[in-house]
Amino acid sequence: MFPKRSDKELEQDIVRELRWDSRTLGSPIGIKISKGVATLTGAVSSYAKKIAAQEAAHRVPGILDVANDIEVKPIDLFARTDTQIAGAVRNALEWDALVPNERIASTVSDGWVTLEGAVDYWREREDAERAMRRLNGVVGVINKITIQKRAVDPEELREQIEYALERRADREAERLRVDIQDGAVDLWGRVHSWQEKRAVLGSISHAPGVSQVVDHLRVDPYF
Numbered sequence: 001m002f003p004k005r006s007d008k009e010l011e012q013d014i015v016r017e018l019r020w021d022s023r024t025l026g027s028p029i030g031i032k033i034s035k036g037v038a039t040l041t042g043a044v045s046s047y048a049k050k051i052a053a054q055e056a057a058h059r060v061p062g063i064l065d066v067a068n069d070i071e072v073k074p075i076d077l078f079a080r081t082d083t084q085i086a087g088a089v090r091n092a093l094e095w096d097a098l099v100p101n102e103r104i105a106s107t108v109s110d111g112w113v114t115l116e117g118a119v120d121y122w123r124e125r126e127d128a129e130r131a132m133r134r135l136n137g138v139v140g141v142i143n144k145i146t147i148q149k150r151a152v153d154p155e156e157l158r159e160q161i162e163y164a165l166e167r168r169a170d171r172e173a174e175r176l177r178v179d180i181q182d183g184a185v186d187l188w189g190r191v192h193s194w195q196e197k198r199a200v201l202g203s204i205s206h207a208p209g210v211s212q213v214v215d216h217l218r219v220d221p222y223f
Helices: 007-020 047-058 082-095 122-130 154-168 194-204
Strands: 029-034 037-044 065-068 104-109 112-119 140-143 176-181 184-191 212-219
Touching: 007 029, 007 037, 007 047, 037 047, 047 065, 082 104, 112 122, 122 140, 154 176, 154 194, 184 194, 194 212
Parallel strands: 037 065, 112 140, 184 212
Antiparallel strands: 029 037, 104 112, 176 184
16 A cells, blocks of 8 residues: 655656656646646657656656646647658558558547547457557547457356456455446446456457447456
């Protein structure tokens, strides 16, 4: 259990983490903390830096949630047209061995990338979005990819997920509730950190038949 920390202490630790992370070093990012919830503001030159700032804030023990209001404003040197970005998106999807690129379509408008299509696993949906994050010119990603429906036994799927949680996040498994309806998985419970939360969600993303993951998990380092 972590000692209770003030919002001021949490803010100072996020500042230190942002300075330590070379991806966000020098970026003018504003931080406001309210009851353990961090709001990030400011502007950065790439979507990758926006996500890096979000990840840095989540790494600080005591941060419960992060609201990422950072704007992405590519500098002229890295400015790309939507046509150029669309080409880079297609290349990124095609070069990623874990993404079924032929089943995914993209649209680019004012730097925003919208992904559509149907894949077999929730993990493939996440991998496709992750492939977009480091492309110059991208200011945001809208993920509309769906999961191909398949017949599943809810009880068998629940057992598979629970076994996966025990393998990868055994400390959390006993405190979590898994509800499944028509392939949609609702997760309830508490975890100590964002890293533990990601481990739990990562376990579920590989389960065949999961068409949606609804995250109700609460980060609480003090229990």
